Amino acid sequence: MKLRHLRRGTQGLGIFLGILGITGIGMTHIIFPGLHCYACPLSVTVCPIGLLQNLVIVGSVPFYLFGVLAVYGLFLGRGWCGWFCPFGTVNDLLSWRKARFRKVLSPFKFLVLLGTVVAAWRLADTWFCKLCPAASLTASLPYFAMGLAQPTTPFFIHMGTLAATILGMALVARFWCRYLCPMGAILALFNRASFLGLHLDPQKCTGCGLCQKACPMGIDPHWEGNSTNCIKCGECVNACKQRALSLRFSLPGARGYAPLRIPWPRSRADRVFSGK
Amino acid sequence: MRYLLFLLAFAAVGVAQGIDLSPADPKDLGDWAQVAQPLRLYPTLSTPVRYEGPTLATRLFGEIFLGEAKYAILLGVSPQNEVALWVDFDGDLRLTSSEKLQGNRISGGSSWSFALKARPKGGEAYDYPLSVLWPEGRGYVFLVGGAPRSSTFHDHRVVLVDGDLNGVFGTKGDFLGVDVDGDGKIYADPDGHEYFALSEAFTLGDRSFKVREISPDGRRITVEETAYVPPKIPLIPGSPAPDFSFREFTSGQLLSLRSFRGKVVLLDFWATWCPPCMASLPGLRQIYAKFHAQGFEIVGVSLDESESDLRRVLADQGITWPVAFEGKRWDNTIAALYRVYQIPTSYLLDKNGAIRYRDLEGEELEKAVAELLAEKTAETPSLGALALPELPAKAEPILEIALPKEMQLRPGEESVIALRVSNTSPYLAEEVRFSVQGLPPEITAKLPEVFNLPAFGERTVRLSFSAEKLNPEIFPIPIKLGVEYHYCIADACFQMSQAAESALVLGERAGGGFVFPWWILVLLALGVLGSWFLWGRALSGFSIFILALAFAALGFGIYLGQARQAQRIAAILCTSCVGIEEERVPKVELSSELRAAFASLPKAGHLVLFYTPWCRACPYAKALVAEITKVNPRITVEMIDADIQREKAERAGVIVNGKAVVPAILVEETGKVLFGTGDLASRLLSALKELP
DSSP states (O other): HHHHHHHHHHHHHHHHHHHHGOOOOOOOOBBBBOOTTTSSSOSSSOHHHHHHHHHHTTTOOOOHHHHHHHHHHHHHHHHHHHHHEEEEEHHHHTOOOOOOOOOGTHHHHHHHHHHHHHHHHHOOOOOHHHHHHHHHHIIIHHHHHHHOOOOOOOHHHHHHHHHHHHHHHHHHHTTTHHTTTTTHHHHHHHHHGEEEEEEEEETOOOOOOOHHHHTTTTOOHHHHHHSOOOOOOOHHHHHTTTTTTEEEOOOOEEEEEEOOOOOOOOHHHHHHHTTE | OOOHHHHHHHHHHHHEEEOOOOOOHHHHHHHSSSSHHHHHHHSSSSSSEEEEESSSEEEEEEEEEETTTTEEEEEEETTTTOOOEEOOOTOSSEEEEGGGEEOOOTTEEEEEEEEEBOTTSOOOOOEEEEEEETTTSSSSEEEEEEEOEEEETTTTTEEEOOOTSSSSSTTTEEEEEOOTSSSSOOOTTTTTTTTTETTSSSEETTEEEEEEEEEESSSEEEEEEEEEEOOOOOOSSTSSSOOOEBBBBTTOOEEGGGGGTSSSEEEEEEEEEEEHHHHHHHHHHHHHHHGGGGEEEEEEEOOOOOOHHHHHHHHHHOOOOOEOSSOOOOGOHHHHHHHHHESEEEEOTTTSSSSSEOOOOHHHHHOOOOHHHHSSSOOOOOOOOOOOOOSSSOOOOOOOOOOOSEEEEEETSSSEEEEEEEEEEOOOEEEEEEEESSTTOOEEOOOOOOEEEOOOOEEEEEEEEOOSSSOOOOOOOEEEEEEEEEEEEEEEEEEEEEEEEEHHHHEOOTTSSSOOOOHHHHHHHHHHHHHHOOOHHHHHHHHHHHHHHHHHHHHHHTTHHHHHHHHHHHEEEEEETTSSOOOSSSSSOOHHHHHHHHHHOOEEEEEEEEEOTTTTSSSHHHHHHHHHHHHHHTTTEEEEEEEOHHHHHHHTTOOHHHHHHEEEEEETTTTTEEEESSTTTHHHHHHHOOOO
């Protein structure tokens, strides 16, 4: 229970950073470690995906952006999705149906990332921003309320993507984070090498499957912890009666920082989940 | 030897003569002693000036610099359509009712006259009389002045004029008018024979003099005798027109001006690219047809560069009179002989080959030709019938070019340099073309295409240099970037050429010296990929290694200014870029009702459009406001790049919670800001209806 309280606190911090503009400090040089639109009237940080597209359009080599993203990634990996990202928090709040993760859809977020970059490169436009549900929520709606945005086609497109994403989230927990988020895709690359990691004590694990039931991403954490789809939220740690799972900072690759890849064949895992 | 040098120096000092000058009334001197220069006005100034008075419908600020003194002015139009000018005489940045000047209505605008204190550095303060002319509805005024100072020198009157209106004498653009011929009248228009730039020598009798020193307050000049320079040929009524010979363009026949003796000749300097010249052609054709048989001839001197253009125009317009063409634009030798600095320029010569009139047109020209044809050959010309152009227009460079002091050239690569060219005048700069002088043959330069730059417009052009192999010893190579263009003020067109100096230096070849560290990012990517295949301690080490790379990339990015770049990108919100706004084509079709509604707006209004270069909806907003100002000239507009002039955007209230939102249109009078492009025309209409 303690871990979840802590997480709610850091998620609150993420939201706080997202709306720090309320203090009137204006835009800073900080790149947000999550998906949060810099067009949001109250944001003081730069959206990494928005910046990435702009840099592709203007054609500069993104040393700063990649450096910052790599530092973020090596620090928490996808832990940012579970512990900080405000849009992730929205996903969390709607996590009612923890369906199994569809492996076949896993590459989709990488395709979204690739498509975002290619669209910026070929069409010289920020196409992802025009569809991004996080922007719909934190920019389009506030500006509409302020009278700056008009009910035009782009506005309705934004509302459409937001509605579709919310529907997805209501039907499948962390729907956006699982299959679509390009920021999640970037952080996923670092997930295995990051300093925050999920640790499993194989001696204690009984293979009861409780962690899988608790996982909002729908993966089986005792096999797939720290994989591209693990957001290191710690729900599995809470769920584990045997205390076989733990979440802590250590050097990646240290003892217990395992398993790191899904074993193949999955016969053992299947036995575990079928309760045999 | 030392003593000899000392004596020589002493002798040189002895030859220098001081002239004390006192203020002169420009009315006694002639139009040339008053120089007109445009001054741009802005809705706000960088040093804000407080205005204390009744509400104004239009407020435009400007700054006048006279030496070290700076005066803010405010041009205000009251809701009752009364125009007034405020001048911050006491420099306290407050414009009070005591600083208000009532203007005189003149045709097409208003004018004010007053005197300010000029404070040149290194000189005493002095009174500087100035007039301000405002062409109604425009975002600029003309400053007219020059603070002429005069004296006599060897019984000839000498007048010093502050030709660049900066309050400091002796700077570029200032000039002397010297009554060389001692007739009591000075002809010091830029093509006059008594006009002398400060670097030019003037000749009195058989002695020539050159300015050596000028006190910044214009109280005293020192001249010294110099080698004899022949005096400039007068081009005033009564003086013989300088003779020249030329090859006629169509027939190839060799002709001279002298060969037309006994005929009345109109010597016309023109070019096909000069719209006023082209407009005068039908009138000339008519007069030519009417009087040619009686002994009237026209000699056209074309300042064109393109032979085909000239041939086409001659054929289209049915021009049969002789035309001289050299294809050298303003370097035409005949134009140089007649000191032509603007076109159209024309001289009407009588049967004796003497200049009788200048720049006549239409009916006046017809009357004069008839009068001269009626004269007998030996009749003495009457003086004083000079028809001078009305406005004392003076050709000034109007473009500003930001050229770096050094440009790097890498062998085997194309080095591209972006130059910002800005037009500082209210006139269109036409056919702006670049040239580079001083390049060795092994370097090739790719120059920007010829373009036009609108009033107060800005443009970034690309200049590129490339060379295969270079001898490093020839560097640095000093080069001169020349820019040539012409512009027209009303009926007068001027050709300008400006030059800026720079140097090409040898850049490092890629691979030697400083290398752009791409490898950091490549290693970072490889590291991230590699981390998926490692276990145990290897992964630990690897993670630390990529963390080091990440910090290196981050640090280098900060060094390159990319953190600032990121902040700038995020601090401006282009409404269409994030898709909270419709992106529209930069074409505007106003419905006839809207058009009529805009045209019927009775009040003058000033719109300030904030944009950024990458904003996709901004071109539409720009096109819309341009269309509105066309429909209703009482509405004026100013375009501001919110990325560059952020403080202005802040002051205008275009910043919403720290983010500049573009496109945004500020209605200057009411302070209302309209964001985005959705339904913009009708929103603008209702905002303009609220004008006080």
